[in-house]
Structures are given as structure tokens and as C-alpha cells.
Amino acid sequence: MYLTQPLHKALRECPGREALVFADRRSTYRDLVRQVATLASVLKGLGLKEGERAGILALNSDRYVTFVFGVLWAGGVFNTVNIRWSPVEIAYSLDDCDTRFLFVDDEFVPLIEEVRALSKSLETVVYIGEKACPEGMLNLAELMAGAEPVDDAGRSGDQLACILYTGGTTGAPKGVMLSHANLYTCSIGAVMPACRGDGVVGLHSAPFFHVAGVGLILQLTLRLGTHVIVPRFEEVAVMSAIQRERVVETFLVPTMMRAVLAHPRFPEFDLSSLRCMMYGASPIDSTLLKKAMTAWPKASFLQLYGMTELSPVVCILPDYCHSDAAYADKLMAAGLPAHMAEVRVVDSEDNEVPRGQVGEIVARGPMVMRGYWNKPEQTEEALRRGWMHTGDAGYMDDAGYVFLVDRIKDMVVTGGENVYSVEVEDALLRMPAIAQCAVIGVPDEKWGERVHAVIVLAAGAEAAEADIVAHCKTLIANYKCPRSFEFVDEMPLSGAGKILKYKLKEAHWSGQGRRIG
Secondary structure, three states: OOOOHHHHHHHHHOOOOEEEEEOOEEEEHHHHHHHHHHHHHHHHHHOOOOOOEEEEEOOOOHHHHHHHHHHHHOOOEEEEOOOOOOHHHHHHHHHHOOOOEEEEOHHHHHHHHHHHHHOOOOOEEEEOOOOOOOOOOEEHHHHHHOOOOOOOOOOOOOOEEEEEEEOOOOOOOEEEEEEHHHHHHHHHHHHOOOOOOOOOEEEEOOOOOOHHHHHHHHHHHHOOOEEEEOOOOOHHHHHHHHHHHOOOEEEEOHHHHHHHHHOOOHHHOOOOOOOEEEEEOOOOOHHHHHHHHHHOOOOEEEEEEEOHHHOOEEEEEOOHHHHOHHHHHHOOOOEEEOOOOEEEEEOOOOOEOOOOOOEEEEEEOOOOOOEEOOOHHHHHHHOHHHOEEEEEEEEEOOOOOEEEEEEOOOEEEEOOEEEEHHHHHHHHOOOOOEEEEEEEEEEEOOOEEEEEEEEEEOOOOOOOHHHHHHHHHOOOOHHHOOOEEEEOOOOOEOOOOOEOHHHHHHHHHOOOOOOOO
16 A cells, blocks of 8 residues: 555546646646656655655645655655644654755745754755745755656555654654555545545645645545645635535534634535535534534535544544434434444453443554654553554444543644643743643633633732733744633642542533533
8 A cells, every 4th residue: 555556546547637726726637746756856856765754834735735745756754744833843843753854835934944943853945935935945946847757666555654743741742653554544444434436626724734634635636536725724715615616525623614604705605516524623513513514405424533643534423424313313423433443442451341331432453553753652552452542531332333522631622733731731830920720621612622721820929811821822832822711729639639620621511511522
């Protein structure tokens, strides 16, 4: 199994089919393959060795898709850098896996000077923007003009394809190692539950740096579809693209879905071409889901559940659960295990619990990651006894549907982004005015969950919320910073002195039903 295989298939079967649509640029599969093979030549000419990492810090674009496949064609490993990170976090991810090459667009050029100063590994920055090439960077257009296509390196199977960084419970991001086989088998499993066909037109608005964005690139290419791309999620841009290109399928995080449906211009657009609406990555409430199903009555709905370590999909809630009243009790389920995944619910000793009993969701199969880059202890813990331990608490009903009820790990999913409480708490506690804190996720109509900080101030100290946020922004990304606060005199503690976060959550989650999606 090799991830560039669909490109070879497209070149044989449908070279003239449209592959990429971005702004005023349109490329056929013939064009795409040549661009990919030429980019691979450029990378090899710059010194990229087999298995070496190349990073990208950019908004969604056709060039991003070319980068992903170009790195693979060259025999490299791609590192898609989180565009919401601070320069400190970006530099950490580059250095952690020794990424010497970084592709950057206009949006992130202003960060590069600081990233370069912080990073020990970064050597070459390649500019892929639309303006004049900044000083100290190489211009991709010029490099491509002087290069000739090369043959596919042919890496495959268990060989590493990418390193995707996800938050760590120790506060430092972890590099999730995914192989060609991991991503290929997961792509097959994700498209099997619905007859979505070949050659469909799909819209990308989810960020490509995220595992969901990467997965969607691979899934659509596997079916030789047309990638319609917008730089970032924006309601009118999404609706305009669907109408203009007659988009058949797309993926929206629930916060995106809510924003589209609530937009005042929603009635102006003809979105009737949609036939498949995929959603996931954060909680969805039944009211929003039913509103979406009413707005797009001809579309099938699929919920996708998983995590970066699972490449990423492990459970899928099929369309018939959304459309058939006989399955009404399944509508809030995460879904059934994907065809290539084995899922069970276990207790603290990894014993499978009876159906209906809550435990930790674990999974195994060909989509499970190879491990965390240079973190053998955390890898061993996550993959103990041969199962990936998700950190999600849930149960399985008698029909095999998986339901999620809470998180075992201290993680908040806000707008589809994972935020680890310990990382935010560490930032908060670096402020002298804060004596004690706990970070939890609380319900939020827009974001699904928001980062909420419960704080005990030091004796005699004062701290305004705005000052706390400003402090945090110097250490962590904006989306990780608390959006709401609660100041208390003392924390609820266990006998061992541990803060009882479930007590802090009770007032916020009472009557909310399931806590994660």
C-alpha cells in the first residue's frame, strides 16, 4: 500500500479529469502528477533524503495538496505544522523530528524570522505564496521551472508517511507517526460505509494541517475525485464554492455547520448539489444535527469518530441512522467500528466490560499509529497490550454501537481542536498572581466546548481576565487560552490532595447528556 498509488491510477484512467480547484487555478490529474513529480525533484535537489521530514506552514491551497504528495513521491515524510501555534510551538515541532525544510505561504511569512531564531533544525525555507519572494527564502515557482520530474520513490507499507503533532498530557506536543499502510487502510475504511462513488466533487474547508484535513485529501484522491479548496473556513466562501462547483460532499466540524446554517445569507445559495455531509471532531447536539438534516434533505450524513493516532477514523455513524426512524436511539452514538477496526470498552485493568457499562474506548487494527516520535514510554503506555487507548470513556450497546460519555484524559475539544488542560494550567501557573488553577471544558453554543479556567488567586493578589489571557498568549496558542473564568476561594480536593475536576464540571454539564462527540 502506497499513498501515491491513486495518482498513478488517475494518470492511466482519467488524466484529463479535474483534480484541483483553487481560486482561479484549475489542474487536471495529468497536471497534478507532473507538479508532484517535479516538486519531488526539487526536494531531492535541495537535499531531502529518504525518510527525512519536510514541513509546511500554510493555509489550504492546491499547492498544499501538491506538497503532501510531492514529499511522498520524493520518499520523504511530511510534517503539517499547526497554523494556530505560536512560534515557540512551531519551532518545537520542527526540532523534535529534525525538520530541515519548511514550506510557507504569505499568511505565515511574518512568523519565519522568529521561528528561525528559535529552531535548531530549520535550514531551508521555501516560499509558496503569491507575492514577491521574501529575502532569505527560496521561490518554489523558480525552483519548479528549473526542475524535471523524477520517478516515484515508491515508499509503502509500514514505511513512515507523516508525523502529525498532537497535544501531550505532559504539556509538550507528541509527534504521531503514521505509515503509508495506516493512512491507506483508514482511507478505505472511511469510504466503505456509503456508496460515495468515484470522481465526485468534494470541498475542503477543514484545515489541511489537521489529521482530518490530511485524511480527506487522501480519501478523495483514492476515489479520483475533484478537490475544491478554500483557504480557510468562511461561511460565504464555503457556500459560494458549493454552489459554483456543484460540490457533492464535504466535511464540517459542528461549529462550522452551525455557522453556515446561521449565516444571514444562507437562503441565497443553492446548496442542493450536496449528497454527503460528513461531520465530527467535536460534539454535536441533536438540535443542530436535525436542523442540518432539514436544510440538506437530499444529503446523506456520516459522523466520523477517531483521533490522530488512529489515522484518524475508527467509528462511523452511517446515514441510515440519521434517516431511518428505527435507529432514532443511535443518533447520538459515535457509530459502529470501521470495517478494518476492532473496538472494545475496557476497565482500568484492560478487561472488556459488559455491554452498556462505561469504560475506556480502545482500538486495534491496521490504522493504529506506529508510535510517538522519540517517545517510547508514552508509546508503550498508549499501545499497551496491543490496543490503542483513546482516553475516551464510553460504552457499547448490544448492537455494537459505540457511545461516548466523557474523557478520561484532561482534554477539551473546542471547535475541533484538542486542548490539553495540563498545558493551559502550566501557562496559568506561571503568572505569580495565580496560586492554584484547574482547566476544564464547558458547553459552548458556538465552539461545542470552550476552555474554562477555575482559579484561586494568591493571597492579596488581583488579576483581571484580560491580563490573564494576555499572559497566556505569550506562551500558548490563542485557541488554547481560557475563554471564560471562575474565581474561587478553594478547590474541591480528594484525600490525596488532587483537584476533583468532575466536581467543577458538574454545574456546567448537568442535563447536557453526552459530553463529547
